[in-house]
Amino acid sequence: MSGESGDKPPYVPNSAQRYGGADAKPAARAGLRNALRLDTRGQRRVRFRKRTWFLVVAATPLLFAAVGALVSGNAIGMATSLGLFAFFAFGAYLIRQGGEAEEAYLDRTYASPPATPRKLIGSLVLGAATAMTGLFGWDIGVIQSVGMGALAAGASVLTFGFDPLRAKGEISLSGVTPRMVEEAMTEAQERIEGIERAAADIVDAPLRDRLAKITARSRDILARIEQDPSDLRRARKFLKVYLDGALEATRKYARSQHDLGDSDMYLKFRSLLDDMQATFDQQHEKLLTNDRIDLDVEIDVLAERLNRETVLQ
């Protein structure tokens, strides 16, 4: 905007930022902040696995020390070296676990933070392991050991970053909190997985196909709702009634398919699935065109139908 030229900050040459002076500090601090920031672009993703391995490898001389102590008949020395190595490995393991939890968190649009900040705890464990190695293995005195431990812990935090600490996702105007979205998504996922498990037991291939289409479409709908959860309250009802209905019907059919053969029940179940598939397609279409889901009527219709047929009583 050209009208704001009067508010421009004073000119600072690039060289001042690069080579120090008061103006260099903000840039350096921003770099540090970025290094610690949550890894939203996946830069750390692949690397944290390799790096935790490197850490364990770097601690392997402790294993040789344990063997050396064993050879010279020093049982305490051996136990110390082994314990220290285990301590390092435990820290690396915690960081790895924390990294995996962070990946799962990043993959979702709405997520609560991991219950324990494992990366941070892992970094502290690494620091403590380093300090103890200095104290009991290297024998360099308390102050140096603690300093070295603090340096290691700090370097580890810088390398691997903090764990996600806040719930992710925005609170929408309609008062839907990220937690509500997350719960609804998890519940719906569980139901879809239940349908898939029950469908695996169904012998008839065309029925399995229909169910596969329904579950795939449900996932599309979930993804859509996750992107724009403003209508979650009603969408949740939709997910619950439809998916519960599909789950119940599929389970019942799978259980009694062999008793009834190609009877009336097969036809009923198939037509129910066809209807469901059509409805799911419609809902998805509506979500795509950003129509509010006109659920209530359809829910009633389907609920009534599920009750009437109860396919399957």
Add this chain to the structure above:
Amino acid sequence: MNPRLIRTLAFVVLVGIVFVASCATFAQVG
């Protein structure tokens, strides 16, 4: 400073400390 560079440097420092401390422990025992 590039955050990636900071992370890499921090990692090198970390591995260096762990390795040196472990080696020193080995040397003490030896």
